[in-house]
Amino acid sequence: MDNTFTINKTTSTPPLGGRGAVIWFCRIAVALLFIFSGLIKANDPLGFSYKLEEYFEVFHVTFLNDLALSLSIILCALEMILGFALLIGIRINAIVWGLLLLIIFFGFLTFYSAFFKVVQTCGCFGDAIPLTPWESFGKDMVLLALVLVLFFNRKQIRPMVSPAAEMRWLVTAVVISLAVGLYTYNFLPVLDFLPYKIGNNIPKEMSTPPGALPDEYELTYQLKNKVTGATKSMSDKDYLKTGIWKDTNWKIEGDPERKLIKKGFEPKIRDLGINDSQGNDYTQELLANPFFNLWVVAYDLNKTDTAALARLNALAFNLTQNFNIRTVMITSASPADAAAFSKKHHLVFETFHADGVPLKTMVRANPGIILLRNGTVIDKWHYHTMPDYEALVKKYLQKQ
Helix, strand or coil: CCCCCCCCCCCCCCCCCCHHHHHHHHHHHHHHHHHHHHHHHHCCHHHHHHHHHHHHHHCCCHHHHHHHHHHHHHHHHHHHHHHHHHHHCCCHHHHHHHHHHHHHHHHHHHHHHHHHCCCCCCCCCCCCCCCCHHHHHHHHHHHHHHHHHHHHCHHHCCCCCCHHHHHHHHHHHHHHHHHHHHHHHHHCCCCCCCCCCCCCEHHHHHCCCCCCCCCEEEEEEEEEECCCCCEEEEEHHHHHHCCHHHCCCEEECCCCEEEEEECCCCCCCCCCCCECCCCCECHHHHHCCCCCEEEEECCCCCCCCHHHHHHHHHHHHHHHHHHCCEEEEEECCCHHHHHHHHHHHCCCCEEEECCHHHHHHHCCCCCEEEEEECCEEEEEEECCCCCCHHHHHHHCHHHC
16 A cells, blocks of 8 residues: 655745745744735724715825725725635735735835824824834835735735635625724724723813823024125024024024924823803713713714714603703714704704714714713714614613
C-alpha cells in the first residue's frame, strides 16, 4: 500500500522565515486594521455619513449628499470584506488590487484635508479614535507601505480555505459586514463614543476644570524699517526680548499672524445652546431640571419620521398628565417652520431650537429620544426602539 501523500498547493503557506515572515506580518496587520477600521465606523454609519458630507462639500459634489448614508454603509462593509478576504487568502489578486486602490484614495483624502485644512478629523476610526489629518495621512502611508509589500508578493499569498469553500466564506463576510451597518443605523451604535452617551453629565462635559491650560498662540509681526525700508518677521516673544519695540524706526505693518502652537483643554461639548422661538437661552434651565425629563431630538423636521413623532406625542401627553414629566422637542428648524410643523401634527411638546451639529451628536436618530435627570443622560433610544408608556413608567418613574 502506498502511504505517500501530496500537499495541496493552493492551501499551503510560505515558510515562516525571512520573506515569508514579512509577508505574513503585512497580511495580518493590513487585514486586522481594515477589519477594525470598517467595524468601528460601521458601529456608527450615520456619523460616518456626516463626515462624507463634509468631503462632498469640500469637493463641491453636494448632489451626493442623499447617497451619503448608503455609501457609508457600503464603504464600511467593503473595508471589513477586504480585510477578512485577505486574512483567509481568498481571491487574492482582486483583493490586493482593491486594498491598494482604496488606500491610495484614502491617502489622497487625508493629505488634502491636512494640507488645505478643510476636514479636521478624517473619521478613519469614527469617534472612537479621533485623529488629526496629518496623523491620518501618516497612518495611511504606513498602510500603503504594507499593502505594497503584499501587492508585489501577491503570488506568494496562499488561501487558508479550500477553493470549494471560498464563495461560501465570501458571501458570509458580505452579509455580516452589511448587517452590522444596517443594524446600528436602525438601533443606535452598540458602543457610544459620543459625549452624550448614557451616564454622562452634560453640564460636566461642557465645563472647563479649574487650572486647565488654555490654547497657546504665537503672534508673528511684520516689521518695516522706516529709514532703510528693510523688512523682517518676528514672533511676539522675540519682539519683546530683543527690545526692537523701543526703536522708533521699526513699525508694525498690518495685523499680526496668529498661530496655534499648543492645544489647551477643550470641553467635549462646546457647541450646545438651546433657545426658544424668541431667542431666549434655555440651556441651563433644561439641564438643571432635577426631575426626569424627556428630550425628543429631531434635528431635521423635513426628514424626521412623523409616525414615530405621533407615538412620542401620545407618550408625552400621558407622561405629562400622570407624572408631570416635561417633554421638549429640540430641532434645528427655524421657529416659523417648527411652529407650522407642530400645528400640522398637533404636537404637545414644548419646542426649542439648537444648531444641527450638536443635535446630530446627541443621538443618531431622527427623531431620537433622551431621558435626562439633573443634566445626566439616563437612557436614550432610536425611534425604532422607543419604549411604550408602561415600560417607561415601570423602569424609571415607579422608582422615584
